[in-house]
Each structure stands twice: as structure tokens, then as C-alpha cells.
Amino acid sequence: MSKDKKATGDSLEGRDPELLRRIYEVMVLTRAVEDRMVAMYRGGDLLGSLYTGHWHEAISVGAASCLRPDDYLAPIHRDLGAHLWRGMEPWQVMASFMGKATSPTGGRDGTLHYGRLDLGIYNLPSHIPANFPVATGMAFAAKYRGEDKVCLAFCGDGSTSRADFHESLTIASVQKLPNVFVIENNQYAYSTPVRLTSHSDTFSAKAAAYGIPGVTVDGTDVLAVRDAVDEAVTRARAGDGPSIVEGVTMRMHGHAEHDPADYVVKELFEEYSKKDPVELFENVLRKAGLLDDDTARKVRDEARQSAIAARRKALADPMPEPGNIEEGVYAD
Amino acid sequence: MSKDKKATGDSLEGRDPELLRRIYEVMVLTRAVEDRMVAMYRGGDLLGSLYTGHWHEAISVGAASCLRPDDYLAPIHRDLGAHLWRGMEPWQVMASFMGKATSPTGGRDGTLHYGRLDLGIYNLPSHIPANFPVATGMAFAAKYRGEDKVCLAFCGDGSTSRADFHESLTIASVQKLPNVFVIENNQYAYSTPVRLTSHSDTFSAKAAAYGIPGVTVDGTDVLAVRDAVDEAVTRARAGDGPSIVEGVTMRMHGHAEHDPADYVVKELFEEYSKKDPVELFENVLRKAGLLDDDTARKVRDEARQSAIAARRKALADPMPEPGNIEEGVYAD
Amino acid sequence: MPTEAPPVPVLKSGPAQELSANPTYLEAVGAALDHEMERDPDVFILGEDVGQFGGAFKVTKGFLDKYGPRRVVDTPIAETGFTGLAAGASLVGLRPVVEFQFADFISCAFDPIINVLARHHWRTGDPMPVTMRAPFGGRLRAGPTHSQSVESYFAHVPGLKIVMPGTPEDAAGLLISSIRDDNPTLYLENKYLYRRLRATGPLSMEPIPLGVAKVVHEGRDVTLITYSAGVHQGVEIAQELAKEGISVEVVDVRTLVPLDVETIVNSVRKTSRAVVLHEAAKRLGYGAEIAATIQEEAFWHLDHPIVRIAAKNTPTATSPPLEDAIIPQPAEIAETLRKVARE
Amino acid sequence: MPTEAPPVPVLKSGPAQELSANPTYLEAVGAALDHEMERDPDVFILGEDVGQFGGAFKVTKGFLDKYGPRRVVDTPIAETGFTGLAAGASLVGLRPVVEFQFADFISCAFDPIINVLARHHWRTGDPMPVTMRAPFGGRLRAGPTHSQSVESYFAHVPGLKIVMPGTPEDAAGLLISSIRDDNPTLYLENKYLYRRLRATGPLSMEPIPLGVAKVVHEGRDVTLITYSAGVHQGVEIAQELAKEGISVEVVDVRTLVPLDVETIVNSVRKTSRAVVLHEAAKRLGYGAEIAATIQEEAFWHLDHPIVRIAAKNTPTATSPPLEDAIIPQPAEIAETLRKVARE
Numbered sequence A, B: 001m002s003k004d005k006k007a008t009g010d011s012l013e014g015r016d017p018e019l020l021r022r023i024y025e026v027m028v029l030t031r032a033v034e035d036r037m038v039a040m041y042r043g044g045d046l047l048g049s050l051y052t053g054h055w056h057e058a059i060s061v062g063a064a065s066c067l068r069p070d071d072y073l074a075p076i077h078r079d080l081g082a083h084l085w086r087g088m089e090p091w092q093v094m095a096s097f098m099g100k101a102t103s104p105t106g107g108r109d110g111t112l113h114y115g116r117l118d119l120g121i122y123n124l125p126s127h128i129p130a131n132f133p134v135a136t137g138m139a140f141a142a143k144y145r146g147e148d149k150v151c152l153a154f155c156g157d158g159s160t161s162r163a164d165f166h167e168s169l170t171i172a173s174v175q176k177l178p179n180v181f182v183i184e185n186n187q188y189a190y191s192t193p194v195r196l197t198s199h200s201d202t203f204s205a206k207a208a209a210y211g212i213p214g215v216t217v218d219g220t221d222v223l224a225v226r227d228a229v230d231e232a233v234t235r236a237r238a239g240d241g242p243s244i245v246e247g248v249t250m251r252m253h254g255h256a257e258h259d260p261a262d263y264v265v266k267e268l269f270e271e272y273s274k275k276d277p278v279e280l281f282e283n284v285l286r287k288a289g290l291l292d293d294d295t296a297r298k299v300r301d302e303a304r305q306s307a308i309a310a311r312r313k314a315l316a317d318p319m320p321e322p323g324n325i326e327e328g329v330y331a332d
Numbered sequence C, D: 001m002p003t004e005a006p007p008v009p010v011l012k013s014g015p016a017q018e019l020s021a022n023p024t025y026l027e028a029v030g031a032a033l034d035h036e037m038e039r040d041p042d043v044f045i046l047g048e049d050v051g052q053f054g055g056a057f058k059v060t061k062g063f064l065d066k067y068g069p070r071r072v073v074d075t076p077i078a079e080t081g082f083t084g085l086a087a088g089a090s091l092v093g094l095r096p097v098v099e100f101q102f103a104d105f106i107s108c109a110f111d112p113i114i115n116v117l118a119r120h121h122w123r124t125g126d127p128m129p130v131t132m133r134a135p136f137g138g139r140l141r142a143g144p145t146h147s148q149s150v151e152s153y154f155a156h157v158p159g160l161k162i163v164m165p166g167t168p169e170d171a172a173g174l175l176i177s178s179i180r181d182d183n184p185t186l187y188l189e190n191k192y193l194y195r196r197l198r199a200t201g202p203l204s205m206e207p208i209p210l211g212v213a214k215v216v217h218e219g220r221d222v223t224l225i226t227y228s229a230g231v232h233q234g235v236e237i238a239q240e241l242a243k244e245g246i247s248v249e250v251v252d253v254r255t256l257v258p259l260d261v262e263t264i265v266n267s268v269r270k271t272s273r274a275v276v277l278h279e280a281a282k283r284l285g286y287g288a289e290i291a292a293t294i295q296e297e298a299f300w301h302l303d304h305p306i307v308r309i310a311a312k313n314t315p316t317a318t319s320p321p322l323e324d325a326i327i328p329q330p331a332e333i334a335e336t337l338r339k340v341a342r343e
């Protein structure tokens, strides 16, 4: 699958060093929280399975970093980085995978269903990509009210074959809605390789069906993702309608942690093991003199400590009481 | 909307004159039957509304003429011509719109739902384009059995926005199924103009999303349609997978006969009133010396007489008896 | 994160449609929608052909002129997509009204209705005020995929409200309540009644609360529990049977979810006999829920098994003799009531 | 226009999966499917990850090796599309078996199931032999969109058969009948039972007819009508209650459509008391249909109102204390049976 844009990062001129460091920190935190959660899964802390976003950090954080706080976000299951960027607490995420009373849904929903509307994040059901039509609605509301907000939505390569993808893209393009649709092409949909999901040259090539811009970037290169999404966000904010950005990466774990992923072509794992997006970005920052050993160590340590503290809190948090279980089916 | 292929017909060299005349005859018959049915609608012969295919004859007949009798057909609501090509009787069509016992569904279904599997024609429900997934299944079965049959399916411009369109095209392209998908772009979906249905340059441009060939032709030029569909059929039969062919025409009547279509841009009606596909093809045949005044008159007369006779039979046919109404919900 | 909406210009003053003196069921729906759009700038309508065309049945005729394309949105044929769009818009403060061209096509939005709209509030606490309007039902010779009664597809699923008015007066008041309700609401319009049923006078634009049934005809001998087109049918038959000395109480449940069990059970306690009537197929039609509930709540008062009158367990046929044999006819309803009252 | 199929090579002989001596419910489904694919070259399986991965729950493990990618088809995530594909393939002579990864996702195929598959035979006379398999149900802490009981979404719609085995033996025999049936059949696998329930011995591959209920535990005092996971629960509780002197007859309906009303009613005529149990939400759960039918058919034999035990009218929660409060628990079932038997 060709990449329209090459990895950037040779020069960081004109970029805000604060912002770059913040992106780095959230990427590191994302990785630390997920590594911790993998251990928690293995140790039996979690209720069910665990979906992780290893090697998706550049896409989730890079894309989310293009938003204003008042923009809307409609992430999918490998986008912890986007949640953390917006202020989701790691312990809340863990609490969700544990069914704790303190999870954003109070234990009613669980696993990856922890989106918080107070952070402008839609909490999607399991059906993929149900977040896409909802994202068009959030964008529609912004346009309806004359606000210049945008809505950023993510889905996987496998999700592109569904009704929700096509009907949302159709509506968003016809209505020129301020949407940005990011496709996380991680080579597989559960066990299904991309060639059994789609016959188009790239996933961004599907943009032609909607008469909108589509671009494919190296999804392990956070600055490449950021630049492409930034352009799309700017376009959407200006009232010029939606775009597709495809980030190519690899799902380095199983579909979820129960899955050994033994169906994956070995070469892919090997190829991508050299392309850890967190490491890649760390090297870029180092080369540009924006990060030294000490700071890097500090950032990683702090992230690890956050993850440990989050686990401690989530473990200690209570399970919900069933008392009110029939309440809240309807809003009054 | 650009047309990739120009109207052909300047030279008829290398074409089978028999076949050309047969195409002409079925186009004329289609028009005659539908004209008759419009009168029947106005005269109160029919139960409900009437969907017609005026100006779609070149697409429906031209495309159907590319099939072998053992191929499969999955038409939609303006494709009377394709049905007639395969041997559907005009009186059966009328009987369907009248709820007669002699309609292909015995009056259980009605209006345009008269497809006959014994002619290899799928009888679709109202939901558009439900015939598309079914068409992939018929093509799948052919491939499964190692047969070189193809399945030709039609839908309108408006139908392309639906789940069924996208999911079928996705599956057919990935599985390289022997399908041909014809899009009848008649400028409107009910009252909705094409610009509110799709933002792509053409409808055939959507082929890029599926990595398959897509071509747009003048849908009033039966030879242009035939050539494009023929190429697609040949490709499908050879095992090279599906294609999209878009035929551009105009819906010259209302969505159905109850609809005055006063929302249509006047210029479109004017432009297309000069492009009657039946007349255009008649002129081509005359110019090529394949049709003279006498024959043309004879073909039209016979078609009119067929339509009159069909109405007479359909009118005289009995209504169904409800006796067995709960039978046949399940096959034994 | 809803924010304050900017003032929304109304392009044309006065009603979107002129009402007749005794407005039809159809006019009632349109007038109530017009009323709410005028009252609340966050209310908008979307669906296929709702704009210039005014909708397949003309409920929104004149709306485009009055409110403009921003609030009267012609969508592509994409029921999944535009229902999900409505969900998203409602989540950030708008109050979308979705029109399905025929209720039959709501099948194409089943997934978002069940999995996005119905469950969202319970999962998250966020309200999702979407009203879904759909013309349903038979007797128009429209066949198996243009005549469906769809309430059973949805009544099982927690989190939706289901509203099925049987009169123009209720059509107006219940639509207003549906739109103001903070929950996803399925509002089903009986399209056979659209132009056949008229209000007795000018319409009130007072909301009618959801979840309150109405005794529309008082009686002693047997209770007929029904909704939508069953209501006027039931009352007409009750008036006929009164002449034979059979006193039928007709209860219009008006909303299936929430269901006003109290009013139903009170009536059955009084009459000791109950018949349920609807146009949907019998198997797992809503009559099953009503019957099961009545025998749970009033078993010892019952002098007769509860009888369900419903369509046969077949699709709805096109041809008149077939359709009439499938959908309950007045004679069958009257005969059943006679039998249950007297047996 | 079905034509003769060319001979289909089986790539590997022997069973696709080795069975244990007491096969699990999961193994029973796989073995029956294997049996039918071996027997009939027109049978094939399609769905997400059914190939190399062997399906999310491993029902089709080993099938790709045995039958090849022609007959074990990994589809894109396109439930509408592949369900419609199955319909089309069945129309011209194949016998597709569709696997939905979780029953929750069948919502995405609701439209073709309702409007293409269920109605086709009645409309046209053409058979449409599609079997749809879907793992459903709760108790796995999988939350509101991975735990749904979906039978009520479909039971109202004429033209589908609905099969819900409660034992490994029935899982095998009923799947075989579903595949051989000329109608679209929804075959729902209780995923909680997959690895928890074992057959008492080797499995028979004899088809078990659809529409025949089974008295799985005889009793005198009260009839428990149930299906799927309710069956083993019901029998266990019946055995417990026997020690208290309460004699419970447990009827496993096995197929919801067609429903074996006779067996149910005969049992209730004998016991005069009926309780219906299922894991789906109560409102318009299939228990409503069963209860409404029993009181229609056996009203004068009833000594007690029919009681429905079902999940609460909420989505299914993830967190154990919440999920347990929603889905019927053994203690509640036992207590209800005691009450109904003694009152």
C-alpha cells in the first residue's frame, strides 16, 4: 500500500516545541498505560479482554493534537492516546475494563466504552464504525449553529467496509460537514488481512467515491499524521468539508489480548518492530535537540508511575451497587 | 457530469443486424407497454402508483442484451426493458400492478415486484438496492460451481448512497465475483437531485473505492451502453471481477405517476426531450440501412398491439382467492 | 458540550401549511412539527425528500420555504447514516426529527436505533432527544414492503419510547411531547388515516404526556385495548354493539412504551373481559405483551381468556382480497367482541 | 435456475476438529456443521474470521484446512452485504451458513433478514435456505453491545424459523435440520454454554425436527417453559425443588418458530401452573408470546397467573453485580417456582 506522504521530521523548524513535547509525553503515557494494562490482563485484573493501541500512538495522539478543546472527537477502540490527550484519566480507563463504579459509565458499559461527553468525546457502542454517523451529527450541529468546531473520527481498515462508513462519508461530503475521518490501517481486521477487506489501492483512495481529499501517511510518524490531519482540520474548519486521512501502521498485539495473532505474516511484525512510533518520535526530538536523556527518562518514569498509581486507584475503587439498575434507562 | 465514452453508432460495422433489430424491438415494446400503463394508471386500472422507465430503455435493454440466457439478472424499478428482453410477458407486468392472481406473485406482491427466477431474474423487495447483495450471491454461486455465468444488477443514482451498494461492491471486488453493476443516473432520486445524493465527480468514479473499472456512458445511446456492459460482462465472465457502468439519462416522468415532478429543472427536460433513446436508436438503424419506414411502423404497431392485448388479458384475469393466504410463508 | 445557539431566522412567518377547519391526521402531524420548529430553534427535520417536495406524504410541505435548507434537510438515501447523524446532533444539544419515508425502511436504521440511540442514555447519562417519525401500516394495497407495522421490531428494546396516535388530536399533542422528550422516540403515523381522519375542531398545541392511556369509549362488558387505527375502528364498533346491548370499553394506549398498565388493568377489573386489537402480525405483536401483562395483573378478575385480534402471521399482501384476509376487518372485530362479551 | 454442482473436493479427510468424549456445546455446533458440509457440497460457511482463525469462538477451527477458502469464506465486515449474498446464493441452489461474530451484530443485517430473506418465499414461491448462526447472550461480563438476546427482534416476522438449542445434543441435531430446511433459519447459540455444557456421550448426527418441544424433566405441580440456557438451569432447579417436594415439569421449546404449542399446553393442562423463563428482557420477550398463547389455549386449566421470569428491561451491564441484578438468577427462578407451585 503506497504512502502519498513520506515521513517528516528532519526539520522541526516552525513547530512549537511545547506542543511537540506534550505530544511526546502523551504518546509515552499511552504506551505506559497500555503496557500496564496488558500486565493487568495477564494478571487477571480485568473482566474481559483488552484492546490495545500499540503502534497506533502516532495516529491517535497526532490526530487529536490538531483539535481545539471545544472540537468533537469520535474515537474507536485503539485510540487511548486521543482520550488521554483530551484529559481522560488513566484510572478511569482501567476502571472501565474492570467494571468499577468509578468508570465513566459506572460499570454499566465496560472495556473500551469509556468516552466522556464532558471532554467532547463520543462513547461508542461495539458496533463499528457507529462513531462515524454520530460524528457527522456532531459536525452537523456545529455547522447548524454557525460554530467553527470540527469533529474528528477514527476507524480501522476493516471498518471501512460497513454501511456506517459509506453512508456517513456520503452525507458528510454532500453536506460539506466539518468532519475529519482518520483510517487506522493496521493491516488486519481481527484475523482478516487488508486484501480480504478492500480491493482499493489505498484506503484513502476511497475518498474519490465522495469527491473529497484523501491522503495516506506513515502512521508511525506522528508529525506526518499531524500535518495531514491539521490540513484536513483547517479545511473542515474553513467550511470546505470533510477529508480522509489514512495512517498506515501495524497492529503489534492480537486483536485483543486473548488473541495470539498467529495468523499474522511474520515479516510484518519484523518490519514494524523497527518502527515503534514512540521511539521514532523520541529520536526526532533528540536529533532536533528538544529532548535529552534526562528528560526522556523523566517522562518515561512519570508515565510509568502514573500507570502504577492509576492501577492502584482502579483496583481499590468499589464495584457498583445494583440498587438503581433500572434507573436511567430513560432520561427524565 | 462528464461522460467517459461518447455516443457511438456512426458505424455499425461488425455488429449483428439481427441482434440490433431485436434490441430495437424490445426498446419499442418497452416504451409501448409503459405508455399503455401510464394510460391505465390515469384510467384507474392499477392498484397503486406506477414507476416507469421512459428514457431508461437504452440502459435496461442495452445492458440486458449482453447476457446469455443462463446468466443472472437483478434489476430495479425502471428496468422493464431488461425483463422483456428475457421473456417476461407484458400482461404479467400489468397483472402485477393490478394485484391479479396471474401476476408472477399471484397478487401477494405487486407493482414492480414481478421478477421471475425461472427467467433468472431476482424479484427484489422495495428496499433499494437490496438487489445488489443478492446479485453478489448469485455471482458467488456461479463462481462456486465453476460456471462462467455472470450476474448483472441495476440501481439508480440515489441507491448508491446505501449500505447495500457499498457492502456489495466491497465484497464483490475483494472476492472477484462475476458481477456487473449498472448505475442508472437519471439525475434525480425521487425529488432529490444528484448533487444532494453524491459529491463524487461521476458515479462511476466510485469504482476507485473498490479498485475496479468504472465507466460513464451516455445512457440514451443503447450501443454505448451495450459496448460498456459487454466489456464488463466479458471481464466478469473471464474471472477478472466486477465493474461499474454508469449510464447517464433523465427520468422523464415523475418518480411515479402520482408525482408531477415540478421540482425538476426545466432545462433538463428540454435537453433530454431531444434525446429519446428509442428515437435515437431508430435513427441510427435507419442511417445504417437496417430499418426502413415500413419496418419501423410495423415494429411500433406490433408493440402497441401487444400492449393493448396485454391490458385486455390482465384486465380479464381474476383476482386471487384469499383461501390459502397463510400457506407458503414457509417452504416445506 | 452544548453551547448557546445563535438566533435562528424564520424565513416566513405564519404557519408552514394552512390548516383546514377540521384538520386531518396528516395536517395535525405537520402543524405540531411546525409549532415545535417555530418554538425551538434547535428542532430540525431531516429525511428523504422532506425539502422542496415536502415529504412523500406532504407532512413537511411548506417547511423549506419557512425554515430554509438549514433546518429542513434533504438527505441521501442513507437511513443508517442519517439516523446516526441525528444521534450525534442530539448529543450536543439539537433536537432532530427524522422522517423515514415509509416505516418499512426503518429496517435500514435498525442498528443505530437499537445500539446507538436506545442504549446511550443508560450507558452514559447523556440524553439523546431524537424523534423518529415513520408512516406505517396497510390497507393501501402497497404490498409486503410498503405496509409494515414496525412497533414490535422496537418495543422489546429498552431505552426507546414508542408513540402511536390514533386521532388527529393525539397526533399533535403526542408529537409535541415526543420532540420535547429527552429520549429517542419512535413516533408511528398510520398512513391510512392521514387524509381519512379529521379532528372534531381546531387543534390544541398542548403537549399530551407520554405514558397515559385514554378510555375513549366507556363500557361494562368487555374492554378493547388498542392503538392507532384500532381506536376509531374500536369506537365505531363499540357504538354499533351498544345497539345490540353489548357495552364495550375502548382503551387507547396511545404510547406502547411507556405503557399505562394501570388504566388498562382498571378497565379489565371492571369488565372482566379483554380483547386486544392491532394491525401488526399476531406472533409477538404488542398484543402479546398486553395480554401477558393483563393476566399477570388481573388474573383473578378475568372471566374469559384474553383474545388477540391481529393480522395473520404473513407478510401484508398487495391484492385487495388477500390484504383484507390478512388485516383484521370490522366484522371480525365485532364478532370477537360479541363472543368474548357473551361467552 | 439451479444447475448441478460439480463434485467438490474435500481437502482433508476425517473430522475438521477432534471431538472430546463428551463433546461441548461448542464442539456439537462445529461437528454438525462439519457433518453437513461433508455431506452436501452446496453447504458453505461465510462470515468474519471464520477461515484461518476458525471464528471468534472457534466453531469453524480446522474448516479452512478441510474445505478450503472456496467453502470457508472470510468476509469483510459487511453484515448487510454478506447476508444478502447468502440470500442470492441460496436462491440458485447453494445452502449458505452465515456466522455472525456476535449476535449483537445481526442488527446490521436486520434489513436483509426482514425484507429479503423472511419474505421471499411467500412473495415468489422460491425457497431461500439460509442458516444464520449467532452466538448470543450474557453472563460473560461483555456489556450492553456484546451480550444481547436477539430472538425478539425476529420472532414477530413471518417467514423465519428460530432455533435455540439448550443442550449439545440438540445443538447438533437442530443445526443439521436448520441447514437442510428450505427456509431462512436463525440458529442462536448461547455462548455462555459453549465450553460449559457437555453432552452425556458421543453425539448423534441425526436431524432433530424443528417445531417439536421436549419435556426434559417431568413434574406435576408447575410447568417451566424455557429454552437455551434456561433448560439446564431449569432442570437443575427442578431437581433441587424435588427434594422440597415440589414437582416441576420443564419444557424445552427448542424452536421458537415454529412453536410446539401442543406440548406446552398439554403440560400446563396437567400442572395448571406455568412459568416462562428466558434471558432476554421481559418487555415483548418471547415469554409474552408464550404466556399469551397459554392463556388463550388453557385458560380454564390455570390455577395461577402465568409468570414470566426474564431479564430486567435494561441493557445488559458489564459489571458483575449489575449484570447479575439484570439477568435471572437461579435463586429467583427457584423462588418463583416455589411461589407459583404453592400459592
Ligand SMILES: Cc1ncc(C[n+]2csc(CCOP(=O)(O)OP(=O)(O)O)c2C)c(N)n1
Binding pocket: A078, A126, A127, A128, A129, A155, A156, A157, A158, A159, A160, A162, A184, A186, A188, A189, A190, A251, A255, D048, D077, D079, D101, D105, D108
Ligand atoms: C458491525 C460489527 N461487526 C463485527 C464486529 C466485531 N469486530 C470488532 S473489531 C473487529 C475488527 C475491526 O477491524 P479494524 O476496523 O481494522 O480495526 P482494528 O481492530 O484493526 O483496529 C471486528 C470484526 C463489530 N464490532 N461490529
Ligand SMILES: Cc1ncc(C[n+]2csc(CCOP(=O)(O)OP(=O)(O)O)c2C)c(N)n1
Binding pocket: B078, B126, B127, B128, B129, B155, B156, B157, B158, B159, B160, B162, B184, B186, B188, B189, B190, B251, B255, C048, C077, C079, C101, C105, C108
Ligand atoms: C432503503 C430505502 N429507502 C427509501 C426508499 C424509497 N424510495 C424508493 S425509490 C427512491 C428514489 C430512488 O432513486 P434512484 O436510486 O436514483 O432511482 P430512480 O427512482 O431515480 O430510478 C426512494 C427514496 C426505498 N425504496 N428504500
Ligand SMILES: [Mg+2]
Binding pocket: A156, A157, A158, A184, A185, A186, A187, A188, A189, A190, A251
Ligand atoms: Mg485493522
Ligand SMILES: [Mg+2]
Binding pocket: B156, B157, B158, B184, B185, B186, B187, B188, B189, B190, B251
Ligand atoms: Mg435516480
